[in-house]
Amino acid sequence: MTIVDDLKQALGDIVLTGTQIGERHRSDASLTGRELPKAVIRPTSSGEIATALRLCNENGQTVVVQGGLTGLAGGANAGKDAVVISLERYTGIEEIDPQAGTMTVRAGTPLEVAQRAAEDAGFLLPIDLGARGSCQIGGNLATNAGGIRVLRYGVTRDNVLGLEAVLADGTIISSLNKMIKNNTGYDLRQFFIGSEGTLGVITRAVLRLRPLPAGRLTALCALESYDDLVAFLTRCQRRLPGLSAFEAMWENYFRFNAEAEKLKFFDEIPPFAVIVEQDLLGDASERDGFEAFLGEALEDGIIADALIAQSEKESRSFWSVREGHAMDSQLPALVNLDVSLPIGDIGRFAAECGAALSQRFPAAHVSFFGHVADSNLHIAFSEPDSDADTPHIVDGIVYEIVRRYKGSISAEHGIGTLKRDFLDHSRSPAELELMHRIKRALDPNGILNPGKVI
Amino acid sequence: MTIVDDLKQALGDIVLTGTQIGERHRSDASLTGRELPKAVIRPTSSGEIATALRLCNENGQTVVVQGGLTGLAGGANAGKDAVVISLERYTGIEEIDPQAGTMTVRAGTPLEVAQRAAEDAGFLLPIDLGARGSCQIGGNLATNAGGIRVLRYGVTRDNVLGLEAVLADGTIISSLNKMIKNNTGYDLRQFFIGSEGTLGVITRAVLRLRPLPAGRLTALCALESYDDLVAFLTRCQRRLPGLSAFEAMWENYFRFNAEAEKLKFFDEIPPFAVIVEQDLLGDASERDGFEAFLGEALEDGIIADALIAQSEKESRSFWSVREGHAMDSQLPALVNLDVSLPIGDIGRFAAECGAALSQRFPAAHVSFFGHVADSNLHIAFSEPDSDADTPHIVDGIVYEIVRRYKGSISAEHGIGTLKRDFLDHSRSPAELELMHRIKRALDPNGILNPGKVI
Numbered sequence: 001m002t003i004v005d006d007l008k009q010a011l012g013d014i015v016l017t018g019t020q021i022g023e024r025h026r027s028d029a030s031l032t033g034r035e036l037p038k039a040v041i042r043p044t045s046s047g048e049i050a051t052a053l054r055l056c057n058e059n060g061q062t063v064v065v066q067g068g069l070t071g072l073a074g075g076a077n078a079g080k081d082a083v084v085i086s087l088e089r090y091t092g093i094e095e096i097d098p099q100a101g102t103m104t105v106r107a108g109t110p111l112e113v114a115q116r117a118a119e120d121a122g123f124l125l126p127i128d129l130g131a132r133g134s135c136q137i138g139g140n141l142a143t144n145a146g147g148i149r150v151l152r153y154g155v156t157r158d159n160v161l162g163l164e165a166v167l168a169d170g171t172i173i174s175s176l177n178k179m180i181k182n183n184t185g186y187d188l189r190q191f192f193i194g195s196e197g198t199l200g201v202i203t204r205a206v207l208r209l210r211p212l213p214a215g216r217l218t219a220l221c222a223l224e225s226y227d228d229l230v231a232f233l234t235r236c237q238r239r240l241p242g243l244s245a246f247e248a249m250w251e252n253y254f255r256f257n258a259e260a261e262k263l264k265f266f267d268e269i270p271p272f273a274v275i276v277e278q279d280l281l282g283d284a285s286e287r288d289g290f291e292a293f294l295g296e297a298l299e300d301g302i303i304a305d306a307l308i309a310q311s312e313k314e315s316r317s318f319w320s321v322r323e324g325h326a327m328d329s330q331l332p333a334l335v336n337l338d339v340s341l342p343i344g345d346i347g348r349f350a351a352e353c354g355a356a357l358s359q360r361f362p363a364a365h366v367s368f369f370g371h372v373a374d375s376n377l378h379i380a381f382s383e384p385d386s387d388a389d390t391p392h393i394v395d396g397i398v399y400e401i402v403r404r405y406k407g408s409i410s411a412e413h414g415i416g417t418l419k420r421d422f423l424d425h426s427r428s429p430a431e432l433e434l435m436h437r438i439k440r441a442l443d444p445n446g447i448l449n450p451g452k453v454i
Numbered sequence: 455m456t457i458v459d460d461l462k463q464a465l466g467d468i469v470l471t472g473t474q475i476g477e478r479h480r481s482d483a484s485l486t487g488r489e490l491p492k493a494v495i496r497p498t499s500s501g502e503i504a505t506a507l508r509l510c511n512e513n514g515q516t517v518v519v520q521g522g523l524t525g526l527a528g529g530a531n532a533g534k535d536a537v538v539i540s541l542e543r544y545t546g547i548e549e550i551d552p553q554a555g556t557m558t559v560r561a562g563t564p565l566e567v568a569q570r571a572a573e574d575a576g577f578l579l580p581i582d583l584g585a586r587g588s589c590q591i592g593g594n595l596a597t598n599a600g601g602i603r604v605l606r607y608g609v610t611r612d613n614v615l616g617l618e619a620v621l622a623d624g625t626i627i628s629s630l631n632k633m634i635k636n637n638t639g640y641d642l643r644q645f646f647i648g649s650e651g652t653l654g655v656i657t658r659a660v661l662r663l664r665p666l667p668a669g670r671l672t673a674l675c676a677l678e679s680y681d682d683l684v685a686f687l688t689r690c691q692r693r694l695p696g697l698s699a700f701e702a703m704w705e706n707y708f709r710f711n712a713e714a715e716k717l718k719f720f721d722e723i724p725p726f727a728v729i730v731e732q733d734l735l736g737d738a739s740e741r742d743g744f745e746a747f748l749g750e751a752l753e754d755g756i757i758a759d760a761l762i763a764q765s766e767k768e769s770r771s772f773w774s775v776r777e778g779h780a781m782d783s784q785l786p787a788l789v790n791l792d793v794s795l796p797i798g799d800i801g802r803f804a805a806e807c808g809a810a811l812s813q814r815f816p817a818a819h820v821s822f823f824g825h826v827a828d829s830n831l832h833i834a835f836s837e838p839d840s841d842a843d844t845p846h847i848v849d850g851i852v853y854e855i856v857r858r859y860k861g862s863i864s865a866e867h868g869i870g871t872l873k874r875d876f877l878d879h880s881r882s883p884a885e886l887e888l889m890h891r892i893k894r895a896l897d898p899n900g901i902l903n904p905g906k907v908i
Contacts, residue, residue: 099684099798100829146635155635158612171884179794179829181600181609181865183648184873184880185907186889190644194637211692230553238665239735241695281693285739340633344553375554375633411635419638426638430625434896435640441895442888453639 003059004039007083010051014089016040025084026077028069029131030418033077037064037084044089046164046172046203053201053447054170056083062450063168065197067139068110070131072336073416075143075196075452082450085201087138094204096121100178101209102161107138107202114207123209126153130323138202144194146412151373152244152279153210155412156193162206163189168443176206191442196414197449199442214282216244217290218315221297222270222305226347229272232302233343233373236276239293242286245277246373247322250350253367253380260326263317266305274303275318322369324380331365331382335391337398340375340408349405350377356397357381361390376411391418399425415453423454457513458493461537464505468543470494479538480531482523483585484872487531491518491538498543500618500626500657507655507901508624510537516904517622519651521593522564524585526790527870529597529650529906536904539655541592548658550575554632555663556615561592561656568661577663580607584777592656598648600866605827606698606733607664609866610647616660617643622897630660645896650868651903653896668736670698671744672769675751676724676759680801683726686756687797687827690730693747696740699731700827701776704804707821707834714780717771720759728757729772776823778834785819785836789845791852794829794862803859804831810851811835815844830865845872853879869907877908 001009008015017039025040027033043049056063064078066086078084087108094104098121105114112132118125127140129147139145141163145156153159162177165188175188192200223229229248236243249257254273258265265273280286294306309315327334341349350368357366361383370377379398383390395418399409403425410419410426424432435454439446455463462469471493479494481487497503510517518532520540532538541562548558552575559568566586572579581594583601593599595617599610607613616631619642629642646654677683683702690697703711708727712719719727734740748760763769781788795803804822811820815837824831833852837844849872853863857879864873864880878886889908893900 097796097798099688100796102796144637144641146637150634154608154612157641158608167888171888173884173888174882175885177862178796178860179862179865180604181794181825181828181830182862182880183598183600183864183866183868184862185869185877185885186653186892187598187611187644187648188885188888190641191892194641199640211688234553234665241735279695281695283743289737340635342551342554342556342632344551371635374635376635406632408631408633408636408638410637411633412637414637415639423639426636428628430627431629431639431642434621434625434627434642437895438640438645438892441891 003056003061006055006059007039007041007052010055011041011048014042014048016042024069025066025086028071028074028076030072030074032074032418035080037078037082038080040084040086042086042089046166049085049166049201049203050170050172052085053166053168057169057445057447060445060447062447064449065142065201067108067136068131068134070135071139071143071414071416073410073414074418075414075416075449077417087136090203093117097178102178103207103209104176104204105137105207106204107136109137111135111137111140118209119212122212124212125207126210127156127159127207137205141193141202141205142195142197143414146371146374146376148245148247148371150371151246157190159208160189160193160205161208163192163202164204165192165200165202167200168445168448173200176204178206196416196453198439198453199448213242213279215280217278217280217287218309218318219276219290219294220265220307220318221274221276221294221303222266223272223274223303225271228302229274229372230343232274232297235297235302240278242279242281243276244279245275247275248370248372249273249322250368253324253369254321256365256367257321257324257326260330261320263321265307270304275322324369327380332384333382333386333390335381335394337379337381337394338411338413339377339379339398339402340411341377341402341405343372343375345405346372346377349401349407353379353398353401356401357394360393360397395422402426417452420453457510457515460509460513461493461495461506464509465495465502468496468498468502470496478523479520479540482525482528482530484526484528486528486872489534491532491536492534494538494540496540496543500620503539503620503655503657504624504626506539507620507622511623511899511901514899514901516901518903519596519655521562521590522585522588524589525593525597525868525870527864527868528872529868529870529903531871541590544657547571551632556632557661557663558630558658559591559661560658561590563591565589565591565594572663573666576666578666579661580664581610581613581661591659595647595656595659596649596651597868600825600828600830602699602701602825604825605700611644613662614643614647614659615662617646617656618658619646619654619656621654622899622902627654630658632660645892650870650907652893652907653902667696667733669734671732671734671741672763672772673730673748674719674761674772675728675730675748675757676720677726677728677757679725682756683728683826684797686728686751689751689756691827694732696733696735697730698733699729701729702824702826703727703776704822707778707823708775710819710821711775711778711780714784715774717775719761724758729776778823781834786838787836787840787844789835789848791833791835791848792865792867793831793833793852793856794865795831795856795859797826797829799859800826800831803855803861807833807852807855810855811848814847814851849876856880871906874907
């Protein structure tokens, strides 16, 4: 009997093979996966996941977990020799505890479904990112997803109170804690969050909920320099207690997307544009305070111009420029790089990086945007004459500069397969050796997501 | 040559033995340590710590790290066979980066020294607890210290961006990251934070700083029931964006400490008293808003009475009751238990726990207080006829009820030696086995803080 026969015997028709396997299991959103896996298992319980892993571990069979397949680092690509565990059927919210302010949720639940359930109960689930409609909670946790509300509510890691995961050998580690403070031995949830499926399979989680804001105020500001931008960020952090987004766009990025969306906000495209958003408590004076705050920043010359959204529609028009969906369709072979740098260095880094890329690729589009308050910069790159080697050359140029600035080659996308060769640009040999030691301890047969991360 | 001779030869006169060793190295603040260690090493660099660990590891010599010795779980007690590494001379702030909002600090730096340095630079270091004058940053991190500002700024883990630690074999793991988002492989800092010195020695850290509040408003509120208290907490969280403390006192606790301090706040001692504190931005209207908020809660019958501190002195008088220093001197053999429960269950838990303790110890003082917003309850227990077995009997009674409520036997004090026998009340066999697996991977010879935590 082959391992696939074993799995079918133990788990029945939740094990798909051959033509039963859908095309989508080939690759995550990086579109770099080429092959379909040898089998896809679609469990509906943690016990089924444990059984599958136990059998695979005993047979040395490699396993790749797939969620919403929205990752950009190739972390969920399986290849033809792996068995895939797809969490798409292990969905649902098991409990919302309004007094503890927690939600217990299964890993396959789409993020947006969980967000809506929280809202229906009067709470905010602060984990939020562009792919909310298709990404799944398990994948959000496995990659420690970042997103647009980190400034106020922290990264995904900070919003997970309890976790259940299955080890490579099929052991279920159930730590579905609902308490904020819990210092009873090692914090096991931390081992699995952000490990991209290489140390265990996340099956359920207790997420922290926050009060639902009564609304939001949104402004689009024009600035003259990166130094002004940092000064403005500092002031926003000190004076706007409900500050929930601070999204910066460099001139090129803003111009491209405003023109693509046929939107005109300022007389001239400014060197920097920033979306500032504040969560509201529902007090009538908050709008006046926001206007006064921006007026003062204008008077002091920290910002050059400011528009406050007068409607939900206008707020969405600001965000449409920031989200830049037009780039996907209009720029060929678009690459979105994701790096972190100390906040004070981002301006110089972007200038240096832009010059280096333009020197090597004179015809390329290069633009910058990002969650500057979280030290996170994205780079949009598109080369009309791109070939198979281009992405790797771009990575090499950018990550070499990241290394010199002591930055991180992955702020929020993870390492997956695509960034693995560059991990030593952000991590020392001692750190890498310790990661390998941890991997060997938790997955001694090396069956979980092989070749990913380390 | 003995290992102590080896250490002296390699490290010189930073190695103390015999009468050179101070009495304080016998025990942490639980006063349960009985013996002096065989040597005390007082390094002033990470390199010296690495050398000491390498030699000890090669010789199977056990090592206990000591910081400010303010722990309450026996975690830093050494015993006569261990070598102590005392971090008291490895102090100092290496850098404050105002743009990144970070402080890089050595592990032996007292918390209060770091707090003051942050303030001098216009920032708040939000890690804060009663022992701030003597506890050290390294110990705060090694125990994932909680404290009174968790509600607004998170536990210590959430305020650490970068970490340097030395492994048992002397390898220095330097991850002094200054970025909020960094998803480059496993998050190694998480392995050391909260591991109580059993997985490595924390030597330096990058801490996250926040804007320094312009001031604080403090109120003392009287409430009739635990349900009201939870409703009031929910309302505070939704309506006070700068909420930075919510400290609950049960009737017995409030009565004892108010009388001990000769302070009278309300006509009668209420069933529950709560200190609410709000960080200010410096806007003149904030005080009015705070008063209006409390007035509305009074009108709605959620609170029965409220006093707003009119001066720093009055605010300190509220806090003096909460801090309860009078108990230390007036109650014999005082025990301070530290547990976590889901917020909605704390009222019933306290009632049940109080009844069980009073039944077994009819003459004992039993009272409750805590950081309810963080799901954290403290229990003050004092038995006049206490003997050596009493603390263990009390632990047994309380932790058995904690187990039934699916709570945590340690919210913020850690496990150390004193809670180790009860760890299975909050952790499953699978979780404990995984902790042992991690311990074996990181410290295969078992030299680091032996017998602690697991």
